[in-house]
Amino acid sequence: MSSLFPTYGRWDVAITEGRGSRVKDKNGKEYLDFISGIAVTNLGHRHEKVKEAISEQLEKVWHTSNLFQNDLQEETAEILCSHSAGDAAFFCNSGAEANEAAIKLARKHTKKEKIITFKQSFHGRTFATMAATGQEKVREGYGSMLSSFQYFEYNDTERLKSLKDDSLAAIMLEVVQGEGGVRPADLEFLQEAEKACKRNGALLIVDEVQTGIGRTGSLFAYQEAGLDPDIITAAKGLGSGFPVGAMLGKKELAKSFGPGSHGTTFGGNMLAMAAAKATLETVLAEGFLEEVKEKGSYLLTELKKELDGLDQVEEIRGKGLMAGIACSEKAMPMIEKLREAGLLVLPAGEKVIRLLPPLTVSKEEIGEAVQMIKNVLAKSEVEV
Structure with missing residues (x-):
């Protein structure tokens, strides 16, 4: 047994x-x-540069807590932000944690609660990200969910065009639904989601947990659609198998995530940052x-x-x-x-x-x- x-x-x-x-x-x-740990080992198994970076850090220090300055976090955040629409990064341990942070930030910054996600989406298995996920089977057996999520049909551009809701905090979407059947979004749908956010004073959250870090041919899949999201989440391929997640956001959101507003014990630890930095440098090489x-x-x-x-x-x-x-x-x-x-x-x-x-x-x-x-x-x- x-x-x-x-x-x-x-x-x-x-x-x-x-x-x-x-x-x-x-x-x-x-x-x-052809699983790659579910889009995790993007550089293949035991990539030499990532292995060397982790091995080198193993001989220095593994963990100090986020009470201390962390140059590796700063360096990795700068790489991510300079190659995305984000201006600031929050590091965590997984995609679910990154999406949890995104949901909290959107609600706290806008002072609104409603978030639109899409049927067949997948955003994680914490209580908030489970509620955000547009698949009933993920939510079965856990009782009442957070009531602030509304599920639209994926690629329903017309519904987004008519969306008018002053209570809307954010629209959260995947550029390609991975768990939902490998379903790419239509370009017009993505662009209309961004317009709907601006029209309703809401934030656009793009979940790049599976599509990010080069999976679709760009560092982030949203870049191929010309979007300018307010919040981007990443994980899976970011650490080449080492657990690490990240939430990126616009600079104006930083004031809503001040000291004590959110945190994580292990997020952004030295080993994770060594893996993430080496992975990003490899993916972004010419x-x-x-x-x-x-x-x-x-x-x-x-x-x-x-x-x-x-x-x-x-x-x-x-x-x-x-x-x-x-x-x-x-x-x-x-x-x-x-x-x-x-x-x-x-x-x-x-x-x-x-x-x-x-x-x-x-x-x-x-x-x-x-x-x-x-x-x-x-x-x-x-x-x-």
């Missing part, structure tokens, strides 16, 4: 070793990893993001080409190195067969196969993965 709470439907695989885009389990079986865009285009093109004609494939969608294969049948049986074949992928809802390869993946590895997907799906159709 396990001593762990059964909060996860764990697969019968124990990963013991990883390098780049490949991992091995405890039985020695090798896999091509040519890196251009390569991600090129490989992302290649992945989607190859999927569409090779899976064309398969009856159970309804749509290929995504952005950058974030792809979803929408199927007419449940995805898990095919995901299990792909795992048996040596490819790790995951679901995004009941009928979507989600691919999140490392940003450092090669075109050869992409081609290898696409062929495995084609073979498994084609064989599945024959068996049916």
Whole structure:
């Protein structure tokens, strides 16, 4: 009997070793990893620069608390802010914590409570972020939620155009809904959300927990839509596997988050900042993001080409190195067969196969993965 709470439907695989885009389990079986810890190990497993930065910091000091000055926080914040719409950063430990901070800041700054999010969104599992999430299954069993969230249909541009609400504190959205089925937002929808915020004296919060840190080919996905958000949240890929999250905000919001207004014991500790700084320097190095865009285009093109004609494939969608294969049948049986074949992928809802390869993946590895997907799906159709 396990001593762990059964909060996860764990697969019968124990990963013991990883390098780049490949991992091995405890039985020695090798896999091509197109999960990346759910968009976390964006630089692949055991990236040398990040490993060196953490190792170097391990020999200095691990933790001092946020009562002290922290040069690594300052340096990492400057990198994030100089490459985004943010002017100030708050560091925490996860995406849920970053979104929790964003919700608190929006309500405190505007002195209003209502926040619009979208159906099929996912923003975390703390009480506020669970309430913000537009999926009933995440909220089941926990009783009354925070009542200040209202869920609109994703990509419903017309509803945003007619939105008039003086009680609105913020609109919170994902540029691509990850857990919600790898669904990219329409450009007009994103732009209309920003206009609706300005019209109603509300803040625009962009949740970049899964799409940020290069996943879509830009440091943040909102940048490709020309948005100017008030608050941006990030985590997952920020630390290359080391737990770290960040909330970025406009300078005028800083006065609402003064001493004592919010905090975290471990957020922004020295090891996390060493990992985050090294990760950002790698992602922002000349040519890196251009390569991600090129490989992302290649992945989607190859999927569409090779899976064309398969009856159970309804749509290929995504952005950058974030792809979803929408199927007419449940995805898990095919995901299990792909795992048996040596490819790790995951679901995004009941009928979507989600691919999140490392940003450092090669075109050869992409081609290898696409062929495995084609073979498994084609064989599945024959068996049916």
